[in-house]
Amino acid sequence: MGSMIKLRTYVISFWCSVLMRMWRTGLVRRVTERCTCKLHTNNYSKASNISRPQAEKQKRRREREKAILSSQSPKDEGLNWTEKERIAYTVQTLPGEKKDTSVPYPSAYSPEYVESSWYQWWEKEGFFKPEQHERVPQAVERTFSMCIPPPNVTGTLHLGHALTVAVEDALVRWRRMQGHRVLWVPGCDHAGIATQTVVERRLLRESGKRRKDLSRDEFLQEVWKWKNEKGEEIYHQLRQMGASLDWSRACFTMDPSFSRAVTEAFVRLCDAGLIYRSEALVNWSCALQSAISDIEVDTKELSGRTLLRVPGYDRPVEFGTMVTFAYPIEGHDGEVSVSTTRPETMLGDVAVAVHPDDPRYQAVHGKQCRHPFTGKLLPIITDCMVDQQLGTGAVKVTPAHDHSDFLLSQRHSLPHLTVIGEDGTMTPPCGDWLQGVKRFEARQLVVDALMEKRLFRGKQEHSMALPICSRSGDVIEPLLKKQWFVRCKEMAAKAVQAVEDGRLEIIPQFYTKTWKNWLSNISDWCISRQLWWGHQIPAYRVELPNSSDPQELWVWGRTEEEACHRASVQYGVPAESVSLTQDPDVLDTWFSSGLFPFAMLGWPSRYTPNHSTKDLEQFYPNSVLETGSDLIFFWVARMVMLGTELTGQVPFKQVLLHSLVRDKHGRKMSKSLGNVIDPLDVIHGASLESLQQKVTAGNLDPREQLVAMEAQNKDFPKGIPACGTDALRLALCSHKTQGEDVNLSMAQVLSCRHFCNKMWQTVRFTLGVLANGTAVETLEQLAPLGRMERWILSRLYSTVLQCEQSFETYELHSVTSALHSFWVGSLCDVYMEYMKPCCPHTHRRQRGR
Numbered sequence: 001m002g003s004m005i006k007l008r009t010y011v012i013s014f015w016c017s018v019l020m021r022m023w024r025t026g027l028v029r030r031v032t033e034r035c036t037c038k039l040h041t042n043n044y045s046k047a048s049n050i051s052r053p054q055a056e057k058q059k060r061r062r063e064r065e066k067a068i069l070s071s072q073s074p075k076d077e078g079l080n081w082t083e084k085e086r087i088a089y090t091v092q093t094l095p096g097e098k099k100d101t102s103v104p105y106p107s108a109y110s111p112e113y114v115e116s117s118w119y120q121w122w123e124k125e126g127f128f129k130p131e132q133h134e135r136v137p138q139a140v141e142r143t144f145s146m147c148i149p150p151p152n153v154t155g156t157l158h159l160g161h162a163l164t165v166a167v168e169d170a171l172v173r174w175r176r177m178q179g180h181r182v183l184w185v186p187g188c189d190h191a192g193i194a195t196q197t198v199v200e201r202r203l204l205r206e207s208g209k210r211r212k213d214l215s216r217d218e219f220l221q222e223v224w225k226w227k228n229e230k231g232e233e234i235y236h237q238l239r240q241m242g243a244s245l246d247w248s249r250a251c252f253t254m255d256p257s258f259s260r261a262v263t264e265a266f267v268r269l270c271d272a273g274l275i276y277r278s279e280a281l282v283n284w285s286c287a288l289q290s291a292i293s294d295i296e297v298d299t300k301e302l303s304g305r306t307l308l309r310v311p312g313y314d315r316p317v318e319f320g321t322m323v324t325f326a327y328p329i330e331g332h333d334g335e336v337s338v339s340t341t342r343p344e345t346m347l348g349d350v351a352v353a354v355h356p357d358d359p360r361y362q363a364v365h366g367k368q369c370r371h372p373f374t375g376k377l378l379p380i381i382t383d384c385m386v387d388q389q390l391g392t393g394a395v396k397v398t399p400a401h402d403h404s405d406f407l408l409s410q411r412h413s414l415p416h417l418t419v420i421g422e423d424g425t426m427t428p429p430c431g432d433w434l435q436g437v438k439r440f441e442a443r444q445l446v447v448d449a450l451m452e453k454r455l456f457r458g459k460q461e462h463s464m465a466l467p468i469c470s471r472s473g474d475v476i477e478p479l480l481k482k483q484w485f486v487r488c489k490e491m492a493a494k495a496v497q498a499v500e501d502g503r504l505e506i507i508p509q510f511y512t513k514t515w516k517n518w519l520s521n522i523s524d525w526c527i528s529r530q531l532w533w534g535h536q537i538p539a540y541r542v543e544l545p546n547s548s549d550p551q552e553l554w555v556w557g558r559t560e561e562e563a564c565h566r567a568s569v570q571y572g573v574p575a576e577s578v579s580l581t582q583d584p585d586v587l588d589t590w591f592s593s594g595l596f597p598f599a600m601l602g603w604p605s606r607y608t609p610n611h612s613t614k615d616l617e618q619f620y621p622n623s624v625l626e627t628g629s630d631l632i633f634f635w636v637a638r639m640v641m642l643g644t645e646l647t648g649q650v651p652f653k654q655v656l657l658h659s660l661v662r663d664k665h666g667r668k669m670s671k672s673l674g675n676v677i678d679p680l681d682v683i684h685g686a687s688l689e690s691l692q693q694k695v696t697a698g699n700l701d702p703r704e705q706l707v708a709m710e711a712q713n714k715d716f717p718k719g720i721p722a723c724g725t726d727a728l729r730l731a732l733c734s735h736k737t738q739g740e741d742v743n744l745s746m747a748q749v750l751s752c753r754h755f756c757n758k759m760w761q762t763v764r765f766t767l768g769v770l771a772n773g774t775a776v777e778t779l780e781q782l783a784p785l786g787r788m789e790r791w792i793l794s795r796l797y798s799t800v801l802q803c804e805q806s807f808e809t810y811e812l813h814s815v816t817s818a819l820h821s822f823w824v825g826s827l828c829d830v831y832m833e834y835m836k837p838c839c840p841h842t843h844r845r846q847r848g849r
Contacts (some may be wrong), residue, residue, distance in 0.1 A: 026767035053727030060701070067285035081750060084631040089116040096124035097834055105764050109757035111683070111724020122132050128244045130619075133181040141360060143174040145183040145226045146652075148238075148245065149627045149635070150253065150593065152191035153230045154198050156741040157237045157730075159670055159744060160628065160661045162679040166729040167658060167737065168626050173246060174807050176277055183619045185600050186238060186250035188231050192534035192589040193471045199533075201222050211518045216532050223533045227252075240680055242725050249615075249633070251600040253592045254535065261599035262592045263538045263558050265646055270539075271557045274645070277539075277554055279482045281406045282526050283467065286439075287311040287474035287767035290530040291483055293588060295633050298468045310440065311474045312424065317440045319475075322462035324392060326455045327352055327369035330377055336361070336369060337457050339391025340391055341464055342401070343450070344443040348419035348431045349378060351397040353408060356382035358393050372453050373431065381412055392614075401481045415481055422530075423475060439477070445622055468747060481732065484528040484537060492519040498650045505654045507740045507810060509630060518633055525638075527588045534586030542567045543579040555580075586625060594638035597622050597651035618827075629657040656810050658737040664715055664745040674698055674708025682749060684724030688712060694767070720746055727752040749797065755820065762828060769839055788834055 015538050021693060087110035091100050099117040106113055126132050133139050151157055172184045199222055200211050209221050231252065238245065249256060269275045282291040300308075307316035323343045326335040336352050352369055354361040361380070368377040385408060386395055399409035399416040409416065421427050426434040434442050434450075450456040467476035498504040499512055506512050528537060538564045542553040556571060557563030560580060568575040595603070599616040621643075629637065635653055643651030658669055662676045670676065674695045677705050681691070695708045725747075730752035735742045770776070780784070785793070799822040806814035 008281065009038060033460070036505060040200060042433055054191070056246055069197060071252055076688065077495055081718065083721070084110070086110060086722065087113045087527045088114045093117045095120045097121065105718075105760075105767065107764075109753075109760035111726065111753070114756075114760070115208045115242075119242065122244070123239075123247065128184070128246050129248060130181045131185045133179075136176070136179055136445055138177075138179040139181075140179040142178075143183070143619060143623070144172065144180040145185075145622045146172065146624050146626060147185045147251075147596055148187065148243070149631065150187035150189040150251070151234050152598060153188050153227045153234065154194045155230060155671070156233050156678060158676040159679060159682075160669060161237075162682075162728060162743065163658060163661050163737065164626065164730045165238065165243045165733040167656075167810075169241075169729070170733060170815075171626070171807070171810070172626070176244075179587055181618075183249070184243075184245050184616070185249050185251060185753065186235070186245040186255070187596070187600060188227075188234060188248060189589065189593055190227070190252070190254045190534065192529055192531050193290060193292070194589075195223060195226065196531050196533040197471065199226050202226070204274070219532055222516050222636050227254075227737065237678075237680060238647060242729070249600070250279065251531045251596070253589075253596070257602065258592070258595075258607075258744055259535060259593055259601050260558075262535045263605055264588065264604050265591075265595055265642065266326060266538050266587070267556055267558055272645075274487045274491070275484060277482060277552075277574055278483050279480060280485070280526075281400075281403050281478045282481050282483055283469075283591065284422065284477045284479040284481070285469040285472050285474045286422065286477055287420050287469065287472040288531075291479075291481060291526050291528065293526055293590070296470050298470045300466040300468050301463075302466055303463050304470075304673045308466075308475075312438065317475075319466055320461060321459055321463055323459050324457040325450045326457055327378065327396075328455075329364060329380075330368045330370045334364065335455075336364060336380065336394050337392045338394050340396055340442070341444045341462060342398075344426070344439055346396055346446060347373060347399045347418060347434065348398045348400050349396045350399060350409070350414050350416045351377060351378050351412070352382065352394055352418055353383045353386050353397050354394045355386040355388045356384065358386075358388050360393060368536070372455055373449065374429075379415075381590070383408055383411070398449075400476050403478055406478075406480075420477055420479070422479065429731070432712075437710075440475075450728055462819060483526050484583075486525040486527055486541070486591075488522045488525050491645050494644050495519050495640040497638060498644065503654070504640065504650045505829050507654060507656045511629065511657055515632065515637070519637060520712070525588075527591050528583070528585040529588055531586050534589065535592055537583040540567075540580040540585045541566075541583065542571065543581070544571055545577045554583075571644045576616045581683065588718075590634060590638055591642075593635055594642040594648075595627070597643060598647055601693045603647065620647070620651070621649050624654040624656055624657040625652040626658070629659055632657060652679060654686060656738075658738060659741040661732075661742045663711070664743060665711065666741075666743055674704055675711060679728060681720050682723050682728045683725050684747070685720055687719040688716055691716060691719065696779070699740070716746065721750060721753075723749045724756065726756050730755065730816065736811075736813045738810070758824060758828065762823070762832070765832070788831065792826060792831045795822055 064422050085108060087106045089099070090110070092105055096119070122128065126527065129142075144170065148168060151161055168184065172182050175260055176182050196211075199219075202212075203209050203211070203222060205220075214222070215253075216326050235247075235250070266275065273678065283294065283297050284291055305318065306320045308319055310317045319341075322339050322341050324337055324339045324344070325343065326337045328335050337526075338352060340346065349371065353679065356365070359595050364380050364383055367380050369380060370376075371378055381397075384399045385404070386393070397405045397408060398417075399406045399414055400416040401420060406416075408414070419427050419430050421450050424439050425436050426439065430442075434445065437445065447456065447459075468474070469476055474560070495504075496516050497517060499506060506515060521737040539554055539556045540557065542555055544553070553567075553571070555563045555567045557566055560582070564575050564578050564580055567573075567578045567580065569580075594600075598616065598620050600618055602619045603616055603620075606614050625636065625639070626700075632655075636657075639651050645647065662668055663677075667673055667675055678686075691712050692709050695705060695712070697707075719729060727749050731744065731749040734748070734752070735744075779793075782789070799818050802818040806818065807810070
C-alpha cells in the first residue's frame with residue numbers, strides 16, 4: 001500500500017512538473033500567450049497560379065456558381081452542430097484588471113469565458129510595447145519589427161485580414177518568447193478612390209446629395225466621419241482577434257505626421273528628377289472621373305459577342321464584335337476598309353496605317369482618305385507595327401484613345417483629337433449629332449450613320465481583352481491627360497538587384513521570378529488622381545506677371561512659402577509678384593502606402609510621433625513584411641522602390657507572402673460575390689438570418705445575390721456557431737499558406753474548437769490533481785525518471801525543436817501539426833491515460849461507479 005501511494009505521488013508530481021515546464025516554455029499559455037495548433041493536416045486548397053488566364057478564371061467561377069445553385073454542392077455535414085452552452089465569466093473585473101483565475105473552472109469549454117478580460121489587461125500592462133523588453137527575464141539584444149498591412153477604411157475586416165492577423169501575431173509572440181525587442185505597428189489606409197466612392201454612395205442614399213453638391217471641405221468632413229467610424233470598427237475587430245499590436249504607435253496614412261512624410265517624399269523625388277509632369281494617355285475611369293494606374297486595371301477576356309453591364313447605362317452594352325467600314329480615297333475611285341472594336345472613336349481618327357510590305361496597299365502609300373463626317377483628310381501612312389493578318393490589314397489611328405495609336409502618332413508626328421470627355425460623353429468636335437451622347441450609345445449611332453452613307457462593310461464576332469476599372473467596374477477609357485508620373489525604371493532595377501544580391505528575400509521563392517519579370521518591364525507610374533479625398537499634391541502652378549507664355553509652369557515645395565521661394569529663384573522674379581495655385585488633384589493611395597514601413601516610424605524625423613524613442617534607428621529596416629500575395633505589385637514592389645530611394649535601405653529584410661482565403665467552394669472572398677465572412681461572426685456566432693441580411697443590404701445584382709444566399713443556405717443552414725478567437729486562429733494557421741490558397745470551411749473551425757476543449761479538459765484535470773494538495777516537484781527532484789516519463793519528455797523536446805525549426809521557416813502549419821500531435825497523440829491518449837489510475841480523484845470516481 002505504501003509503495004502504491006509512493007508511485008502515485010511520483011507520477012502526479014512528474015506530470016505536474018512536465019505541465020509547468022510546458023507552461024513556462026510557451027507550449028501551454030493562457031494568461032499572456034495564445035497557442036496555435038493543427039487540427040487538419042489535409043488541405044483541399046489548390047496552388048494559386050498568377051498567370052492563369054482570365055477566361056479560365058471566369059469559366060471556373062461560372063462552374064462554381066452552377067454547382068452552388070444545383071445539387072452538386074451538398075450541405076457541409078460538418079456543420080450539423082448543436083448549440084453549446086454559453087458560459088460567461090461573471091466575476092466582476094474592471095477593464096484593465098487582471099482576471100481572477102482562482103475561481104472554479106466551468107466543466108465545459110466556453111470561448112466567451114476563456115477569452116474575456118485578458119486583452120484589456122495585456123494592453124494596460126504594456127505587454128505589446130517594445131519597452132516591455134526591459135522587464136523580460138530572457139531578454140536578448142535583438143529586435144524584431146513589422147507592420148500590419150494597413151486595412152482600408154472602406155469597411156470592416158474579413159477572413160483574409162484574419163489570416164494576416166493569425167500569422168503575424170504568431171510570429172511576434174514567438175519572438176517575444178525568445179526575448180527579442182518586438183514592435184508590431186497597427187494602422188489604417190485612407191484608400192482614396194475606394195473610400196471616396198463608398199462615402200459618395202452613402203451620401204446619395206441618406207441625403208440624396210452628390211459630391212458636387214457640396215464644397216470640397218464639406219465633403220471631406222463627411223469622409224472624416226466615415227473614417228472615424230470605420231477606423232474604430234477595424235481596431236475593435238483587431239483587438240477581438242487578439243492581435244498583440246502596439247496601439248500607442250497606431251498610424252493612419254493621413255495623420256499629420258504621415259502627411260508630412262508624403263510631402264517630403266514627393267519633394268525629394270521631384271528634386272531628384274524622378275517625378276515629372278507630362279501629357280500622356282492614362283487609364284481613365286469615367287465612373288470615377290479619375291485616372292488609375294496600370295495595375296488597377298483588370299482584364300476581362302471575351303471569346304465573342306458579350307453583353308455586359310456598365311456603370312451609368314440602363315441596358316447591357318455589347319462587346320466582342322468587330323465592325324468594318326470604308327474610308328474613300330481622295331482623288332481616287334478606291335477605298336480603304338478598316339476594322340475596329342470601337343467605331344465610336346472613328347471621329348478621332350487622324351490617319352490610316354498599313355504595313356509597308358502589304359501588297360494590297362502598295363498603290364495607296366502617301367495618299368489621303370476623306371473622313372465621311374468631319375470632311376478632314378487623313379493621310380495613309382506605313383508602319384511596321386501594323387498586323388497584316390488582323391482585320392483588313394489597315395487600321396484607323398486614334399492617338400487620343402488608344403495606347404498603341406498614341407505611340408504610333410509620336411513616331412509619325414500626328415495630331416491628337418479627343419472625342420470622348422472625362423464623363424464618358426462625346427465632345428464638341430464630334431458635331432451636334434453626337435455631342436453629349438454617352439460613348440457606348442454613340443457606337444450604334446455611328447454604325448447607323450455609316451450604313452446611311454453606304455460605308456458599312458460588316459460586323460463579326462471577335463475575341464478581345466476588355467480593360468476594366470478594378471475600383472468601379474467601369475470600362476477603361478484611354479484619355480490624353482496631363483498628369484504627374486514617377487520614373488520607375490531605375491528604381492525597379494534597384495529592387496530587382498536587392499533580391500539578386502540577397503538583401504531582400506521573398507518567400508515563397510518562386511515569386512522571385514515573377515518579381516523580376518514584372519519590374520523589368522515596368523512602365524512609369526501615374527500618381528495623380530482627380531479626387532478630393534487623399535494627399536493633395538504639393539505642386540503649384542505658377543503665374544508670372546506680364547507673362548504670355550502658354551506653357552504651364554510648375555514648382556513644388558513642402559509649404560506654399562517654400563514653393564513661392566523656389567519659383568522666385570527659378571524664374572528670376574520677386575517672390576511677391578508670384579501667384580501660385582496648388583494642384584487640386586491628390587496622390588495615388590499606393591504612393592503614401594509605399595512609405596508605410598518608415599513613415600510609421602517617424603521618417604523623415606528620427607522620432608516616432610508621441611514617443612521620445614528613436615524608432616527609425618532601432619526598428620528600420622523592418623525584419624519582415626507579411627502580406628497577401630495579391631499585393632506583391634500594388635504594394636510590396638512600390639515599398640521597396642520608394643524605401644530604397646528615400647532611405648538608402650531596403651525597407652524590410654524578408655517578404656513573406658500568403659495566399660488568398662477562399663470560401664468552401666473555392667471562390668475568392670469578395671464583397672462583389674457576397675461571400676465575405678466577418679471574423680466576429682465566427683468568434684461570437686451568427687444566425688443564418690443575420691448573414692443573409694448582410695447580403696441583401698449590399699449592392700449585388702440579383703443573380704449574385706441569389707448565388708450568395710443559396711451558398712449560405714448550404715454552408716450555414718443553422719448559422720455559424722460561436723467558435724471563439726483561438727479556434728479561428730488555429731484553423732487559419734493550420735493551412736499551408738505559402739503558395740496554396742486557403743479554402744476555409746466552418747467545419748475546420750469547429751474542429752479547432754473541439755481541440756480547444758481538449759486542452760481545456762487537460763488543464764482542468766491537472767488543476768484538479770493539484771487541488772488535492774499534491775506537491776509540484778522539479779525534474780531533478782523526481783530523478784531517476786521511469787521509462788514512460790523519459791518517453792513523454794523526449795516527445796516534448798522533439799516537439800519544441802520541430803516548432804522552433806518551423807517558426808524559423810514560417811511554416812506555421814507544421815507548428816500546429818506538431819503541437820496537435822503531441823497534445824492529443826502523446827500527452828492525452830498515452831501519457832495521461834497511463835497516469836490516471838494513480839490520481840486520487842480518478843480512483844474515487846471509479847469506486848463510485
